Amino acid sequence: GDYKDFGPLVGAIDQGTSSSRFLLFASKTAELLAFHQIEVESVYPKEGWVEQDPKEILSSVYHCMEQTLHSCKDLKINPADIKAVGITNQRETTVVWDKVTGEPLHNAIIWLDTRTKSTVDQFEANTPEKTREHVRALCGLPINTYFSAVKLKWLIDNVEAVKKAVEEDRCLFGTVDSWLIWNMTGGKKGGLHITDITNASRTMLLNLKTQSWDPYLCKFFSIPMSVLPTVKSSSEIYGKLVDGPLSGVPISGFCLGDQQAALVGQLCFNQGDAKNTYGTGCFLLYNTGQEVVLSQNGLLTTVAYKLGPDQPTVYALEGSVAITGAAVKWLRDNLNLISSASEIETLAAKVESSAGVYFVPAFSGLYAPYWQTDARGVIIGLTQFTNKAHIARATLEAVCFQTRELLDAMNMDCGIPLASLQVDGGMTVNNLLMQLQADILGISVVRPTMPETTALGAAMAAGMAKGVEVWTVHAEDKSQINTDIFEPAVDTHARDHHYARWKKAVQRTMKWEVD
Numbered sequence: 001g002d003y004k005d006f007g008p009l010v011g012a013i014d015q016g017t018s019s020s021r022f023l024l025f026a027s028k029t030a031e032l033l034a035f036h037q038i039e040v041e042s043v044y045p046k047e048g049w050v051e052q053d054p055k056e057i058l059s060s061v062y063h064c065m066e067q068t069l070h071s072c073k074d075l076k077i078n079p080a081d082i083k084a085v086g087i088t089n090q091r092e093t094t095v096v097w098d099k100v101t102g103e104p105l106h107n108a109i110i111w112l113d114t115r116t117k118s119t120v121d122q123f124e125a126n127t128p129e130k131t132r133e134h135v136r137a138l139c140g141l142p143i144n145t146y147f148s149a150v151k152l153k154w155l156i157d158n159v160e161a162v163k164k165a166v167e168e169d170r171c172l173f174g175t176v177d178s179w180l181i182w183n184m185t186g187g188k189k190g191g192l193h194i195t196d197i198t199n200a201s202r203t204m205l206l207n208l209k210t211q212s213w214d215p216y217l218c219k220f221f222s223i224p225m226s227v228l229p230t231v232k233s234s235s236e237i238y239g240k241l242v243d244g245p246l247s248g249v250p251i252s253g254f255c256l257g258d259q260q261a262a263l264v265g266q267l268c269f270n271q272g273d274a275k276n277t278y279g280t281g282c283f284l285l286y287n288t289g290q291e292v293v294l295s296q297n298g299l300l301t302t303v304a305y306k307l308g309p310d311q312p313t314v315y316a317l318e319g320s321v322a323i324t325g326a327a328v329k330w331l332r333d334n335l336n337l338i339s340s341a342s343e344i345e346t347l348a349a350k351v352e353s354s355a356g357v358y359f360v361p362a363f364s365g366l367y368a369p370y371w372q373t374d375a376r377g378v379i380i381g382l383t384q385f386t387n388k389a390h391i392a393r394a395t396l397e398a399v400c401f402q403t404r405e406l407l408d409a410m411n412m413d414c415g416i417p418l419a420s421l422q423v424d425g426g427m428t429v430n431n432l433l434m435q436l437q438a439d440i441l442g443i444s445v446v447r448p449t450m451p452e453t454t455a456l457g458a459a460m461a462a463g464m465a466k467g468v469e470v471w472t473v474h475a476e477d478k479s480q481i482n483t484d485i486f487e488p489a490v491d492t493h494a495r496d497h498h499y500a501r502w503k504k505a506v507q508r509t510m511k512w513e514v515d
């Protein structure tokens, strides 16, 4: 009666590190119709530890769904038009729970957490060549605190309840996608214990070529294969939601890790297409087609997507930076330099330069291209002249410099330098950041006017799944995306000088943490 006809709708759950969101898209126009977002609290029980409550993660998602559905009434959207829901999530974050009681056995260990530094050192020492590169040929990753296998190993070794549950065959492991799906499809009453291949490729346990859990890797990291979820493609009907506000709707394509979802959302379907997403961290993904390319320059090899059980697996090279948006949050919450994240733009714009201040936020060690778990953050170049605007500006520049390091590595690995950079993610609303990024890279930066590409990618994968089929996606549509373009406005000399000093500051962070 009173509803507008938007055609079939697809929902996307975007469970990121700092917040959960639920978004509703019209599949015909890719238009974002409604959404709700809630911040999720991280706790820091010890230096280097970062955790979240898995139950809070779940309830925040339900709450976002309820609120969005609630807003449908005013917007004249008919909830019955929702044909599928996709999930996209913070990757690597490790959850273990008891399949009999449904209760988490520990807080989720967030990807940023560095408690496994000594676990990593031990594994490295156990390799014949004494190198963290030992498993790269199989899983595409260096041995590092970032990935799930070491977090899971730490839980089994250090948490009595986990050890016991493993022995009694009650323990289930999953990344956040698995935890959500298991609960939403019935939990202890028959919930599906599955993950998608993109999330699986972030554990250090997936063989990139066979696309299944690798017996050697599981043995190497001492992970019992019985706790692992079944690996699925990123776009298929997994099951029906039986719990939560949308029960009855199929969950399809719960899709992709959030960074891979953004690649899909930006329609980077051709070999050589790349995007950089600015969230808690920064993640630059470069589509290498059906070829597994191993990096010579500190990048990761990861599954980009597999859009259906009988579709090809497409791979990507990934440059990951742990701390970008998180550094802005740190200025807000730990130093109280700003009262909201968006305030950083006005504060940083008060000065024309960072006046020689460099901030390397190596809070979780350094990720790509260094992979140094023992690095710690520095702010350097301080003088009596320095004020908080300089530090704010240095924080934005840190985001840009870290991206530059990823791009340099990517260009070296791929041989063909990127001519422009497609960007997305929450931080990209900051125009000053975008201009600084173009200045520091020396290439144009291209931002879609609809920045919710992560959720869009998840919705697309869900909507195109066999049996849903309300969304068709063409690589050619890319040219029709509306964008804002930022062009570099500084000369090469100034750019190179600035970057050389950044590199010097980075060196100061190394080997700081000692046991």
Ligand code: G3P
Pocket (backbone or CB within 6 Å): 015, 016, 017, 018, 089, 090, 091, 092, 111, 257, 258, 259, 278, 279, 280, 281
């Ligand atoms: O690998 C971690 C990544 O998936 C987290 O993304 O957007 O929550 O910072 P985000």
